[in-house]
Each structure stands twice: as structure tokens, then as C-alpha cells.
Amino acid sequence: MPAISLYVHWPFCLAKCPYCDFNSHVAQDIDAIKWRDALILDLDMQTRAACQHLGVAEGQLFLTSIFFGGGTPSLMPPFIIADILDRAARLCITAPDMEITAEANPTSAETAKLQGFYQAGINRLSLGIQSLEDEGLKFLGREHSAKEALTALEKTAAIFPRWSADLIYGLPQQSLDNWQKQLAEITTNEPAHLSCYQLTIEPGTVFHTRHKKGAELTADPDRVADLYLLTEEFLQQKGLAAYEVSNYARPAQASRHNLNYWQAGNWLGIGPGAHGRLTSINGRYNRINRRSPSGWLESMGTPAAGLEGEAIEQPQDYFNEYWMMGLRLTQGVNWPAAGQFGDPGLQLNSEWLDRFIAEGWLIANDEKLSTSLEGRLRLDMILSHLLD
Ligand SMILES: C[S@@+](CC[C@H](N)C(=O)[O-])C[C@H]1O[C@@H](n2cnc3c(N)ncnc32)[C@H](O)[C@@H]1O
Ligand code: SF4
Structure with a gap:
């Protein structure tokens, strides 16, 4: 029975952060029922197609993890999550200990919904803290304060059996001392998993435009290298070992969903801009959905059904991806x-x-x-x- 993961993309955010090049958009008037129905239709169709690709009867996929990413999935009404999980369990055989993660932002309004996400079936939360300092959060254009981040952390730890936090380092002039203090503060909450990302200037972002005009938006490369080395050493002492370039975990607490990407597994991606990969005797099948949220939504009712493109990867592309990820x-x-x-x-x-x-x-x-x-x-x- 082929093992498979499921990625669900929710493309909406309260505001667009100036460093972010993810498929995320600010929108008013989101029709929750229409979005729920379209995501479920995408799931139905892709699950059926995956069974054909992998040469198994319908219902014979073994689902090992689900990840709600974005965008900001913590803005989703919890009933959409519950309905997607319910449908996934009808379409696939689900692993008894299936990891079901959602990304969440720590504004107070979203923190108030955390219990609802747990009840909907989320058993692992990934909290986008980014910085534990108001100055850093302001620089990053975040909608939450350091105090809200700490409240969200406490509440998350009280509700979810597994959780992780995202932090960003390498801000302009950031000292080793400043970063170590943040790592020390977050580890007092005893996370079993942390993601620490180096601030990257991505094309198409507000930071990229400012960077081209000469603004200093990151620490200098030697400092960033020192911050990276400090992260690994400090977290190792706290029992969080590096298991990936930007990810640290206690034993057996690595993100199983992300491990599947890095190990060239099979996954379905539903929602706007989501990617999927399936390996069969015919090669590595690669699918990508339409990126525009409205374009994807409207296309779900047509024969194109949200598809932007699909192909069997060239051997060289599959080979490169295997090594780049692994x-x-x-x-x-x-x-x-x-x-x-x-x-x-x-x-x-x-x-x-x-x-x-x-x-x-x-x-x-x-x-x-x-x-x-x-x-x-x-x-x-x-x-x-x-x-x-
Ligand atoms: C899908 S994004 C965001 C999830 C959630 N909406 C949030 O903002 O917390 C996942 C993570 O990527 C990281 N990230 C996004 N853009 C980045 C950039 N330009 N440089 C470094 N890290 C970035 C952030 O840490 C973020 O939490
Ligand atoms: S970083 Fe998160 S909240 Fe900010 S725009 Fe990107 S996806 Fe949205």
C-alpha cells in the first residue's frame, strides 16, 4: 500500500509581510463554504488520480501526515479543517498516529481559536513567532507583539501534544547576544521542535525592492554564519539536535510531513499553488495547481480543475531534486x-x-x-x- 502525505494550502493572511514570497494574499469576503467545497473537490479528484498513477485500487493509499500551510491557516474556520480531515479519512487508510499539523500566527484573535483547531483534529501546531522582540517584529512587519507571541506559546503548549515555533535570524546588525537571548527565552518553554530560518531577500517582495535601492535589511554574511553556528550549538545543548538545515528537534520529534518531502516521498498538494509528487514505475510525476486564489477557485468548477501543469520529470530533474532535498x-x-x-x-x-x-x-x-x-x-x- 503506497504511503502518501497531504498538503493543504490556505492562501490568505491578515497582511502581507515585506519579506514573504509565499503564495499569500490579503482578501476581504472569503466565502468559507465555497473554499471548503473546492478544497474537498481537489482532494477527491487528486486522490482518485493518485490511485491510478500508483496502480492501486481506490481507497488503498496509506495517508501518514497532513499539513495545513499558507498563507495563514489559523485564519481558516475550524469546520473546514474538520471537513477536510473527515473526507481524507474516507478516501484513504489513515495511519493510526497520523501527524496533522497547522501553521498558526500568534495574534490574540488566532490564539483564541487554538482550542477549536485541536478539536477539529490538529495534533501538531507550528507557530510563526519569528522574533521575541517588538523591534524585530516591527522590522518584519508582523501583526503581533512579543507579548502576544509568548501568550500564544503558552496556550499552544497547553493544548497541543506536539508543537513547533518558527524564528527568523540575521536581521540587520543582529548581535550574537541578541539571538542567544531569544533562543534562551524560547527554550524555557521546552519546545520539542524549532525552525530557525535565516532572513532571505526573496525576489518579488517589498524587502527585495528596498534592498535593490540600497537599504540594509540583513546582517552581513559573516555574522549570519556565526548566528547559524550559534543556533546549532545552543540548541544542541538544550537537547534539540539539528536534523535539517533549518530544523531542530528532540529525538523522534522531527516533522514527519517535511521529512517525506526531503526524502522524495509521495504527496498530494491541494489548494492554490500547491505542488504534488508521485513516484511510480513511470517516473516521478509532478503536479502544480494554479497559483492565483481566485483563478484556482473558479477553475475548480471547470474541466481544468485547478491544474496549472503536470509532467513526468526529466531524469536529470528528479536526480537533482533527490540530492537537493536529501x-x-x-x-x-x-x-x-x-x-x-x-x-x-x-x-x-x-x-x-x-x-x-x-x-x-x-x-x-x-x-x-x-x-x-x-x-x-x-x-x-x-x-x-x-x-x-
Ligand atoms: C508559510 S511561511 C508562514 C507561516 C505563517 N503565515 C507565519 O507567517 O507565521 C513559513 C515560515 O517561513 C519563514 N519565512 C518566510 N519567508 C521568509 C524569508 N524571506 N526569510 C526567512 N524565513 C522566511 C517564516 O519563519 C515562516 O514562519
Ligand atoms: S509570512 Fe506568513 S503571515 Fe506573513 S505574508 Fe507570509 S504567509 Fe502571510
């Missing part, structure tokens, strides 16, 4: 069997591979290739040399 994980990636991607000739650049191993940035044995901490600091550069 080397993010500290546990590394198995050497693939020749021909696994449809072309037995695909290989990493052996000259660069040897050099990076000699530098101590990559670690190789008969089974696996993995990165060292110094290697993860340079992962983009390493991948650009290893892959065609």
Missing part, C-alpha cells in the same frame, strides 16, 4: 541505485565531490552521503558544483 538532512542520503531516476548515467560531479569530502564538508560511506555542519553552511554552493 542533503538538507543531517542523516544524509542513500546513494541511489544506477537507473533509479530513469537514466543510469546520472552522477554527481566526482571531482567536486572528492574536493568537498577532503574539505570535511561532505561525509561519504558505502551507504550514504551527508553534510557536516560546515558543509550545511555552504550547501547552496556545494550543490551548484555537484549537480549539472
Whole structure:
């Protein structure tokens, strides 16, 4: 029975943060029933198509995790979540300990809804704290204060059996001391999982425009590298080991849903702009939904049914994705069997591979290739040399 994950995209936010290039939009008058029905229709159709792709009878997919991402899923009415979970359980065989995560923002209005999300079936919450300082939150254009973030953290920890928080570091002039204080504060709440992201200037964002005009919006690269090293060392001491470039967890608390992406598993993506991947004897099938929320919604009632594009990946693309995703994980990636991607000739650049191993940035044995901490600091550069 093929294992599969489900990603559900909710594309709406209270405000657009100036650094964010996710498919997120500010909208008035969201018709909740229409959105619920369209998401469920997408789920129905994609589940049926996945059974065909994977060569199994309907109802024979084994669903191991669900992730409500965005956008801001904590703005969803909880009944939509409950209805999607109910439908997923009818369409698939669900794992007994299925991980069901939702992203949430810590404004007080959303914190008041947390119990409702738990009752709807969410068993893991990912809280977008970003900073524990009002100055940092203002710089990032966030809608919540540091006090609201701490209240949301406490309430989350009291309600959800598993939870995580997102933080962003590398703000302009951010000192090691400032970052360590935030890490110390968040770990007093005993998270079992944290995501710490380096502030990145993404094309198409307000920060990108300001950056092009010369505004200083990030710490300098050497400082950012020091902040990265500090994060890993500090969190390790607190029992949260790095398991991916930006993710830290206590034993057995890694995000199972995200592990499935990094390990080239199967998943369905429903909602605007969502991606999906399915591997079968025919290759790696790649599907992407229409990105525009209104375009996707209107298209759900037509034969196009929300689809932007679909293809069987070229062997080189599948090979590149396998390594780009897998080397993010500290546990590394198995050497693939020749021909696994449809072309037995695909290989990493052996000259660069040897050099990076000699530098101590990559670690190789008969089974696996993995990165060292110094290697993860340079992962983009390493991948650009290893892959065609
Ligand atoms: C889908 S986003 C946001 C989820 C939720 N709406 C929020 O804002 O908390 C997931 C995470 O990506 C991170 N992120 C988004 N844009 C980023 C950027 N430009 N640089 C670094 N981290 C970013 C943030 O930490 C965010 O919590
Ligand atoms: S960071 Fe989160 S809240 Fe801000 S615009 Fe992006 S998805 Fe929305």
C-alpha cells in the first residue's frame, strides 16, 4: 500500500509581510463554504488520480501526515479543517498516529481559536513567532507583539501534544547576544521542535525592492554564519539536535510531513499553488495547481480543475531534486541505485565531490552521503558544483 502525505494550502493572511514570497494574499469576503467545497473537490479528484498513477485500487493509499500551510491557516474556520480531515479519512487508510499539523500566527484573535483547531483534529501546531522582540517584529512587519507571541506559546503548549515555533535570524546588525537571548527565552518553554530560518531577500517582495535601492535589511554574511553556528550549538545543548538545515528537534520529534518531502516521498498538494509528487514505475510525476486564489477557485468548477501543469520529470530533474532535498538532512542520503531516476548515467560531479569530502564538508560511506555542519553552511554552493 503506497504511503502518501497531504498538503493543504490556505492562501490568505491578515497582511502581507515585506519579506514573504509565499503564495499569500490579503482578501476581504472569503466565502468559507465555497473554499471548503473546492478544497474537498481537489482532494477527491487528486486522490482518485493518485490511485491510478500508483496502480492501486481506490481507497488503498496509506495517508501518514497532513499539513495545513499558507498563507495563514489559523485564519481558516475550524469546520473546514474538520471537513477536510473527515473526507481524507474516507478516501484513504489513515495511519493510526497520523501527524496533522497547522501553521498558526500568534495574534490574540488566532490564539483564541487554538482550542477549536485541536478539536477539529490538529495534533501538531507550528507557530510563526519569528522574533521575541517588538523591534524585530516591527522590522518584519508582523501583526503581533512579543507579548502576544509568548501568550500564544503558552496556550499552544497547553493544548497541543506536539508543537513547533518558527524564528527568523540575521536581521540587520543582529548581535550574537541578541539571538542567544531569544533562543534562551524560547527554550524555557521546552519546545520539542524549532525552525530557525535565516532572513532571505526573496525576489518579488517589498524587502527585495528596498534592498535593490540600497537599504540594509540583513546582517552581513559573516555574522549570519556565526548566528547559524550559534543556533546549532545552543540548541544542541538544550537537547534539540539539528536534523535539517533549518530544523531542530528532540529525538523522534522531527516533522514527519517535511521529512517525506526531503526524502522524495509521495504527496498530494491541494489548494492554490500547491505542488504534488508521485513516484511510480513511470517516473516521478509532478503536479502544480494554479497559483492565483481566485483563478484556482473558479477553475475548480471547470474541466481544468485547478491544474496549472503536470509532467513526468526529466531524469536529470528528479536526480537533482533527490540530492537537493536529501542533503538538507543531517542523516544524509542513500546513494541511489544506477537507473533509479530513469537514466543510469546520472552522477554527481566526482571531482567536486572528492574536493568537498577532503574539505570535511561532505561525509561519504558505502551507504550514504551527508553534510557536516560546515558543509550545511555552504550547501547552496556545494550543490551548484555537484549537480549539472
Ligand atoms: C508559510 S511561511 C508562514 C507561516 C505563517 N503565515 C507565519 O507567517 O507565521 C513559513 C515560515 O517561513 C519563514 N519565512 C518566510 N519567508 C521568509 C524569508 N524571506 N526569510 C526567512 N524565513 C522566511 C517564516 O519563519 C515562516 O514562519
Ligand atoms: S509570512 Fe506568513 S503571515 Fe506573513 S505574508 Fe507570509 S504567509 Fe502571510
